[in-house]
Amino acid sequence: MTDSNAQPPSRRALLGWGGAGLALGAAAAGGAAAARAGDGPETDAGSAVEFHGPHQAGIATPVQDRLHFAAFDVTTDDRAAFVGLLKEWTGAARRMTAGRAVGAGAYGGLAEAPPDDTGEALGLKPSRLTLTIGFGPSLFGKFDLAGRRPEALVELPRFSGDNLDRDRSGGDLCVQACADDPQVAVHAIRNLARIGFGRVVVRWSQLGFGKTSSTTPDAQTPRNLFGFKDGTRNISGAEKDRLEKFVWVGKKDGPAWMTGGSYLVARRIRMHIETWDRTPLQEQEDIFGRDKGEGAPVGRAKERDEPFLKAMKPDAHVRLAHPDANAGATILRRGYSFTDGTDGLGRLDAGLFFLAYQRDPRTGFIRIQRNLADDALNEYIQHVGSAVFAVPPGVRDQDDWWGRALFTEEA
Amino acid sequence: MTDSNAQPPSRRALLGWGGAGLALGAAAAGGAAAARAGDGPETDAGSAVEFHGPHQAGIATPVQDRLHFAAFDVTTDDRAAFVGLLKEWTGAARRMTAGRAVGAGAYGGLAEAPPDDTGEALGLKPSRLTLTIGFGPSLFGKFDLAGRRPEALVELPRFSGDNLDRDRSGGDLCVQACADDPQVAVHAIRNLARIGFGRVVVRWSQLGFGKTSSTTPDAQTPRNLFGFKDGTRNISGAEKDRLEKFVWVGKKDGPAWMTGGSYLVARRIRMHIETWDRTPLQEQEDIFGRDKGEGAPVGRAKERDEPFLKAMKPDAHVRLAHPDANAGATILRRGYSFTDGTDGLGRLDAGLFFLAYQRDPRTGFIRIQRNLADDALNEYIQHVGSAVFAVPPGVRDQDDWWGRALFTEEA
Numbered sequence: 171m172t173d174s175n176a177q178p179p180s181r182r183a184l185l186g187w188g189g190a191g192l193a194l195g196a197a198a199a200g201g202a203a204a205a206r207a208g209d210g211p212e213t214d215a216g217s218a219v220e221f222h223g224p225h226q227a228g229i230a231t232p233v234q235d236r237l238h239f240a241a242f243d244v245t246t247d248d249r250a251a252f253v254g255l256l257k258e259w260t261g262a263a264r265r266m267t268a269g270r271a272v273g274a275g276a277y278g279g280l281a282e283a284p285p286d287d288t289g290e291a292l293g294l295k296p297s298r299l300t301l302t303i304g305f306g307p308s309l310f311g312k313f314d315l316a317g318r319r320p321e322a323l324v325e326l327p328r329f330s331g332d333n334l335d336r337d338r339s340g341g342d343l344c345v346q347a348c349a350d351d352p353q354v355a356v357h358a359i360r361n362l363a364r365i366g367f368g369r370v371v372v373r374w375s376q377l378g379f380g381k382t383s384s385t386t387p388d389a390q391t392p393r394n395l396f397g398f399k400d401g402t403r404n405i406s407g408a409e410k411d412r413l414e415k416f417v418w419v420g421k422k423d424g425p426a427w428m429t430g431g432s433y434l435v436a437r438r439i440r441m442h443i444e445t446w447d448r449t450p451l452q453e454q455e456d457i458f459g460r461d462k463g464e465g466a467p468v469g470r471a472k473e474r475d476e477p478f479l480k481a482m483k484p485d486a487h488v489r490l491a492h493p494d495a496n497a498g499a500t501i502l503r504r505g506y507s508f509t510d511g512t513d514g515l516g517r518l519d520a521g522l523f524f525l526a527y528q529r530d531p532r533t534g535f536i537r538i539q540r541n542l543a544d545d546a547l548n549e550y551i552q553h554v555g556s557a558v559f560a561v562p563p564g565v566r567d568q569d570d571w572w573g574r575a576l577f578t579e580e581a
Numbered sequence: 582m583t584d585s586n587a588q589p590p591s592r593r594a595l596l597g598w599g600g601a602g603l604a605l606g607a608a609a610a611g612g613a614a615a616a617r618a619g620d621g622p623e624t625d626a627g628s629a630v631e632f633h634g635p636h637q638a639g640i641a642t643p644v645q646d647r648l649h650f651a652a653f654d655v656t657t658d659d660r661a662a663f664v665g666l667l668k669e670w671t672g673a674a675r676r677m678t679a680g681r682a683v684g685a686g687a688y689g690g691l692a693e694a695p696p697d698d699t700g701e702a703l704g705l706k707p708s709r710l711t712l713t714i715g716f717g718p719s720l721f722g723k724f725d726l727a728g729r730r731p732e733a734l735v736e737l738p739r740f741s742g743d744n745l746d747r748d749r750s751g752g753d754l755c756v757q758a759c760a761d762d763p764q765v766a767v768h769a770i771r772n773l774a775r776i777g778f779g780r781v782v783v784r785w786s787q788l789g790f791g792k793t794s795s796t797t798p799d800a801q802t803p804r805n806l807f808g809f810k811d812g813t814r815n816i817s818g819a820e821k822d823r824l825e826k827f828v829w830v831g832k833k834d835g836p837a838w839m840t841g842g843s844y845l846v847a848r849r850i851r852m853h854i855e856t857w858d859r860t861p862l863q864e865q866e867d868i869f870g871r872d873k874g875e876g877a878p879v880g881r882a883k884e885r886d887e888p889f890l891k892a893m894k895p896d897a898h899v900r901l902a903h904p905d906a907n908a909g910a911t912i913l914r915r916g917y918s919f920t921d922g923t924d925g926l927g928r929l930d931a932g933l934f935f936l937a938y939q940r941d942p943r944t945g946f947i948r949i950q951r952n953l954a955d956d957a958l959n960e961y962i963q964h965v966g967s968a969v970f971a972v973p974p975g976v977r978d979q980d981d982w983w984g985r986a987l988f989t990e991e992a
Binding site for chain 1: 700763764785787788790804805807808855859860862866872873874921929
């Protein structure tokens, strides 16, 4: 639908000060004209990612450089108002991911009314923005949804070493915004929060400044804040078989409204980088089970060589996290590095905002995280935030909306 | 010095696992080989900014996309140890801004020792990294520096509306790291903090996700989180006359060690975006004194048209901040938008990390900020962090170091 290589019409040209409504209608009818005001032709990095499809974008689609993630709590008990919000959000997400402003835009509406768009993304490219929604366990305690809660949407158990901050955990809803330009991601979350005023409120949010995992195997593997390559063996967006097996909820998994969806586990993992930085190189490499330069598993030469687990120390991270050590358990990782100022003790509050998608958290993250209780890395990290969400399937077309099957179809 | 268009030698090729010391010596002698491991030819966006010169880079040089800023407090009373740190920092900054690892790098040293570089920027381009140091008023209470404190380095007065958080204010030292890749900026601050262990400690730090001002007049003017273009009439890095007049400390200004330096005012300005987003468009435009789309001053057609101040409301931001309203006072702005999670009240903790360079804060920021006491914008913003620093001149050559004139030359 989005032809991001075509010269897009200038939003300024479409949007005369007088005839804004009409001009915007024409633009909408013409499909996603993927440009904000005054841009030239799209580049790849600036291009739009298709919003519609059987799965939500932002899971198996290529990982963008930056993240803004927000968890929301519902503040209304009016089911119709909440459904209305989901529809409005879907419309706004459809426009923003195509690189367009929300509604009439930041200066296309009435002078006497607040603008429909906050405006700070005007002139910026779509930047591969994806918006991905999830429903937390607590949502199913509202709106008579109890009977529709998926069995797989369990509360995460307490794991060894957890030191969770309630204010950075949980949430009735989440939206993951990923884009190559952080201003575009922040703009999207901020506008969804604005639209949600009176119906939802931001519970917590997290900015991620750099991706730590990739879903494109040929790209250079990103490094985490411990300086190691991360996500070498991650599921690629092109591996349909592994996606079906490990990421997408199948028809037989149930409930029906989740078919084509996935489950997201989010963990804010503080990394004690100051301690790590005083650890000898050999010890760092032993802890990970890979070398630091190339990223090769212990005893191997190249990053993508098959790990030989028995050559690693028994508590090496790669050894304990490997599918072979976890009955095959495999998750799609999509995490980001963060740094949020300082911790009051002269240390950077930095780490990994871990995001993992899976077909079932019980046989995915929970299985693996339990096995990481003895991970040598635990001396240097601490899980301080946690949440789990049921991520519904994609929005199929212009008439569909986020969560439609959950709210309207028979169980 | 840095020929960023030349095919740089691969760091991997130079850096055999055996002969790291020798190979690195050769690379250093050959000047700044501006690439990290395994990169191809540099692109413009990936290129290096010259570290040496009469002025520090990061002030009049083009504004990069991302910021990591840190204020440090000194924890040693040993002057020689502190001078040693400044020398080590200079060496590390020289290497990192050229796109190279610190010392032997993340995997080029001894296996039994912690690596000289934390490694997360391996494989990334220089990304126009600049590192700019500043000395806070409190530093001059240490190391017998009292007599060397510039008269212009005053503590900022309390301004109307200030609500400053001590933990986000002040600092003996600061380092501003700007780069197009945030991982490169974060890596730089983190490695300086690592090198400073036992001599300095991070007091506070701030990540800026998007620039809000430009020092290149032909580029598209960035927008702040209120959706308005910001810094339209900022001093351009090419305007030598205005830089001499308003930014660089001259010989007659004194003290001698500051000649070619500048003064930096940093203010963390929380923006109440949720309130702003419910404000009518006309009111928003009245408050700024510009229109939202084009950025034209009230009554004018184009962004860069000369503002006609009397056409604006008396409390319009542009009117009160304009040089004509401030005895000509002009500052070079280099601020960044931030979002640091939520404030516990369901609102994003977002705003502007305001950075301004000037020849004298008394006739620069202080003059202007006093005049902004009646600014209509004050209803929507709050200054919550504040610091001021004397920014010494540039490092002249390979033998020079940050602060040399302050610590070694006669007053």
